[in-house]
Amino acid sequence: MPFSLxxxxxxxxxGAEIALLRLQWIGSLEKLPTDPTNRYADxxxxxxxxxxxxxxxxxxxxxxxxxxxxxxxxxxxxxxxxKGRAIGEARRNTPAISGIAYxxxxxxxxxxxxxxxxxxxxxxxxxxxxxxxxFYARLIYSDPVYKKSYELTFGALPDLSDRIRFxxxxxxxxxxxxxxxxxxxxxxxxxxxxRIFSNIGKAIAAYERKLLPGTSRFDRYVEALxxxxxxxxxATMTHKEVAGLKLFIGKAMCVTCHQGPLFTNNSFHNIGITxxxxxxxxxxxxxxxxxxxxxxxxxxxxxxxxxxxKSEFNCLGEYSDAQEGDCVELIYAGRHHRATLxxxxxxxxxxxxxxxxxxxxxxxxxxxxxxxxxxxxxxxxVGRSELAPLNLSEQELEQLEAFLRTLDSPVNAETRWFKRPxx
Amino acid sequence: MESAIQMLYGKFKMARYLSHAALIVGSALxxxxxxxxxxxxxxxxxxxxxSYQSQTVPLPLNRIHSWQTTIKTVDDGRxxxxxxxxxxxxxxxxxxxxxxxxRTTEVGNGRYLIRGLKFSMMGDWEVWLDVTYGSLSEKLVxxxxx
Numbered sequence: 162m163p164f165s166l167x168x169x170x171x172x173x174x175x176g177a178e179i180a181l182l183r184l185q186w187i188g189s190l191e192k193l194p195t196d197p198t199n200r201y202a203d204x205x206x207x208x209x210x211x212x213x214x215x216x217x218x219x220x221x222x223x224x225x226x227x228x229x230x231x232x233x234x235x236x237x238x239x240x241x242x243x244k245g246r247a248i249g250e251a252r253r254n255t256p257a258i259s260g261i262a263y264x265x266x267x268x269x270x271x272x273x274x275x276x277x278x279x280x281x282x283x284x285x286x287x288x289x290x291x292x293x294x295x296f297y298a299r300l301i302y303s304d305p306v307y308k309k310s311y312e313l314t315f316g317a318l319p320d321l322s323d324r325i326r327f328x329x330x331x332x333x334x335x336x337x338x339x340x341x342x343x344x345x346x347x348x349x350x351x352x353x354x355x356r357i358f359s360n361i362g363k364a365i366a367a368y369e370r371k372l373l374p375g376t377s378r379f380d381r382y383v384e385a386l387x388x389x390x391x392x393x394x395x396a397t398m399t400h401k402e403v404a405g406l407k408l409f410i411g412k413a414m415c416v417t418c419h420q421g422p423l424f425t426n427n428s429f430h431n432i433g434i435t436x437x438x439x440x441x442x443x444x445x446x447x448x449x450x451x452x453x454x455x456x457x458x459x460x461x462x463x464x465x466x467x468x469x470x471k472s473e474f475n476c477l478g479e480y481s482d483a484q485e486g487d488c489v490e491l492i493y494a495g496r497h498h499r500a501t502l503x504x505x506x507x508x509x510x511x512x513x514x515x516x517x518x519x520x521x522x523x524x525x526x527x528x529x530x531x532x533x534x535x536x537x538x539x540x541x542x543v544g545r546s547e548l549a550p551l552n553l554s555e556q557e558l559e560q561l562e563a564f565l566r567t568l569d570s571p572v573n574a575e576t577r578w579f580k581r582p583x584x
Numbered sequence: 585m586e587s588a589i590q591m592l593y594g595k596f597k598m599a600r601y602l603s604h605a606a607l608i609v610g611s612a613l614x615x616x617x618x619x620x621x622x623x624x625x626x627x628x629x630x631x632x633x634x635s636y637q638s639q640t641v642p643l644p645l646n647r648i649h650s651w652q653t654t655i656k657t658v659d660d661g662r663x664x665x666x667x668x669x670x671x672x673x674x675x676x677x678x679x680x681x682x683x684x685x686x687r688t689t690e691v692g693n694g695r696y697l698i699r700g701l702k703f704s705m706m707g708d709w710e711v712w713l714d715v716t717y718g719s720l721s722e723k724l725v726x727x728x729x730x
Contacts, residue, residue, distance in 0.1 A: 493648060
């Protein structure tokens with residue numbers, strides 16, 4: 162074994178703790194697994210196209226918004242505002258997306274189960290990119306560069322210039338008029354458009370798979386520790402930061418949820434975050450939501466899993482390339498309110514000092530506020546919080562925060578993937 | 585089963601999972617814990633005795649896996665065929681349920697396969713089996729820690 166249980170040698174760590182640190186270390190991150198739902202996930206041509214689509218502002222109804230409007234490469238692929246802003250305001254905070262391809266679920270509420278089906282939602286969301294699937298299919302068709310790249314990867318496009326067969330503004334996910342147009346299309350053409358739409362998502366996903374988390378100071382510390390380079394450990398993290406790390410994996414129990422090299426167990430938990438913009442549940446009968454501007458409470462994963470199960474773009478659907486046996490996450494996902502109500506996806510903490518405001522609703526501006534929340538563990542207004550107050554001292558909270566700042570690690574990808582493509 | 589680490593660091597609430605983490609990386613320090621699913625575990629109720637073994641050992645953290653189970657009568661140890669088995673559970677200390685909704689299929693001769701189990705956090709878990717056979721019904725609770 163590379164480590165031993167030692168109380169000597171001045172190391173602040175026990176063998177068991179070192180074993181735990183190793184699990185959090187970037188070196189323990191396994192190779193990015195293949196995505197059985199997307200047979201183009203590792204296709205270079207698909208990533209080439211996806212890169213362009215991610216940055217292309219024409220991919221919005223007003224021609225001004227792209228994925229990169231909110232997931233800004235210079236900003237760790239997030240936007241620094243409480244809630245994402247594009248055509249309108251999104252319902253939640255914009256997550257940073259490096260390492261996202263490791264996750265089995267996407268969005269704070271896990272309402273999609275593949276990276277490519279995730280990408281389809283902002284494209285059609287009226288507050289994000291606001292387009293619709295016939296619009297996007299035609300964009301690919303009418304741009305010679307995109308058309309060529311698309312056809313090389315996914316095969317020939319149908320004649321999308323035919324606006325009788327493929328009317329503008331048709332989607333089942335839109336308003337009444339758009340739905341009506343969609344319903345008037347033939348079943349075959351609807352499938353055709355859905356296929357192109359899902360391939361757009363698959364190309365974007367192939368690009369997003371390039372955005373991997375980099376090495377942080379914490380990782381260099383653990384690496385030195387694992388190799389018994391004690392002097393190097395001392396030079397890499399301060400005593401205060403080490404004390405914070407000890408709290409993180411010990412008394413403060415952060416590691417129970419923020420587990421593994423991405424600092425997330427990719428699961429859903431209720432930690433009692435309430436979006437102040439929403440109504441509190443329980444006080445008013447449901448019908449009241451029809452008469453107020455304030456949105457209903459955010460039920461999190463409870464709604465998310467139900468949407469994922471119904472989605473035509475899920476792992477089991479006809480646009481997925483997976484076999485049924487690949488879809489265990491979806492098939493066995495918990496739906497019960499005890500496991501899902503008010504629960505949100507545990508976000509990665511890599512780079513966390515750079516990715517505020519925090520939580521699904523962007524309710525905390527600073528890490529200090531986040532830690533205060535964990536320290537007092539207020540009750541949830543939706544479902545039940547799983548947290549118990551930590552009652553840490555001021556000093557301990559400062560140590561924890563100092564440790565979180567050692568997780569800064571710029572996105573690890575070839576520089577070309579950060580930039581708007583030149584052609 | 586107490587391992588060396590647990591005894592040494594028992595004062596930590598999380599000593600249990602520390603020792604399991606050591607298990608995951610194959611430390612010789614912690615011996616193989618029964619609770620980690622390496623061997624058959626049996627629990628007996630009033631009517632039924634249920635044994636399980638994880639098909640993935642040690643019990644994997646945060647990964648969907650299956651358990652083989654056998655159900656026998658407590659009275660005379662006969663395999664129970666045609667029982668209806670429902671799975672629930674969670675982490676009582678954290679007040680949340682299982683992250684998945686496992687399903688059981690009967691394999692025959694009192695054997696049942698539970699698919700879709702997942703333990704998303706280190707710590708103490710409970711898996712409840714609701715076994716119903718004819719007019720007999722009971723809930724058996726497996727406690728395990730990761």
